Amino acid sequence: MAVRALPSLWLAAALFAQQPRPAQPEQPPIRVQVNEVIVPVTVTDEKGAFVSNLEVGDFLVLDEGRPQKIVYFSREQGQPVVIGFLLDMSNTTRIHWKTFQEAVLELVWTLLPGDKKFSGYLIAYSNEPELLVDTTHDSEKIVEKIRKLKPGGGSSLFDAIWMACTRRSLIEGEPIEPRRILIIVGDGNDNSSKHTLEEVLELAQRNMVTIYGVSTVAFGFTSEGERTLRRLAEETGGRVEYPLQGVYKDVSGYLSTPSDEGNYALRVGTGGYAAAIASSIVRSVAAVAGEITTQYVLRYVPDDTDSTKAFRTIEVRVNLPNVKVRHRKGYYRFNP
Numbered sequence: 001m002a003v004r005a006l007p008s009l010w011l012a013a014a015l016f017a018q019q020p021r022p023a024q025p026e027q028p029p030i031r032v033q034v035n036e037v038i039v040p041v042t043v044t045d046e047k048g049a050f051v052s053n054l055e056v057g058d059f060l061v062l063d064e065g066r067p068q069k070i071v072y073f074s075r076e077q078g079q080p081v082v083i084g085f086l087l088d089m090s091n092t093t094r095i096h097w098k099t100f101q102e103a104v105l106e107l108v109w110t111l112l113p114g115d116k117k118f119s120g121y122l123i124a125y126s127n128e129p130e131l132l133v134d135t136t137h138d139s140e141k142i143v144e145k146i147r148k149l150k151p152g153g154g155s156s157l158f159d160a161i162w163m164a165c166t167r168r169s170l171i172e173g174e175p176i177e178p179r180r181i182l183i184i185v186g187d188g189n190d191n192s193s194k195h196t197l198e199e200v201l202e203l204a205q206r207n208m209v210t211i212y213g214v215s216t217v218a219f220g221f222t223s224e225g226e227r228t229l230r231r232l233a234e235e236t237g238g239r240v241e242y243p244l245q246g247v248y249k250d251v252s253g254y255l256s257t258p259s260d261e262g263n264y265a266l267r268v269g270t271g272g273y274a275a276a277i278a279s280s281i282v283r284s285v286a287a288v289a290g291e292i293t294t295q296y297v298l299r300y301v302p303d304d305t306d307s308t309k310a311f312r313t314i315e316v317r318v319n320l321p322n323v324k325v326r327h328r329k330g331y332y333r334f335n336p
Helices: 097-111 139-147 157-166 197-206 225-236 271-292
Strands: 037-044 059-063 066-068 070-074 081-088 118-125 129-136 179-186 209-215 296-300 311-318 324-326 330-332
Touching (some): 118 157, 157 179, 179 225, 209 271
Antiparallel strands (some): 037 324, 059 066, 070 296
């Protein structure tokens, strides 16, 4: 087993649209009004550090511009979650797959520490998506499958998201508790799906899923999927990490060390380059894991009961200067 480089975090997650399993007798029922809106919120300061000491009075929630009364507030770390690990196994992942593979293993160990509050499942996608491990508390089941994966083929990201929302087993209580998280490790490209971006984005919003991305796009390259990955994350309240884009920014000699390959202090194929890549990926994975475990959860009942608008916008404000607030952009009031 690889040395676990990330700090231990308490976590997990459950997802989407099938009948849930029977409730465990020792767990009390979760009572939520049918028209209640759940909004996970992340607050960071100007340096990107998490602001974790806010009270309910520091938040203002606007539904279609109308202030709402918050009926539930939580800032506890280690809140139950179900996490879907969606891994891009297309040809574009091949170059850095071994490094990303180790990082994903660390992510799984960190987010699934063996506590039954935390669950996860694994979907790999290339020409088609495949549910390799259904919802489980056992991280080693997922780890075993990840160790055997080899990239090759096209990319069916949208179908993978659709599968995550419709094909895996649910945990009793979701999406209220546990919450639903997707982590996409890939470049955001799609060339094989039957479903569209708009379809899966709506499905994710209806199922109250928060999407995070860990981009596999290498330094000096661009990807048509970057905008797709960013939109999936931002509209559901998550964000995207770009571990391969910042490899050189803190390296002495980046512009002062001439070489045949260009002015790079770290050259592809060297131990220094490999170490910098690995370190950057680990930092990105830690940032995603840290955010998932440091969210506020707000719930409210919309007071505008006469509206028939299908998709309603949400805005969350915090009574502090120079902070960034991330949350999902809205929700669908009615089932399709």
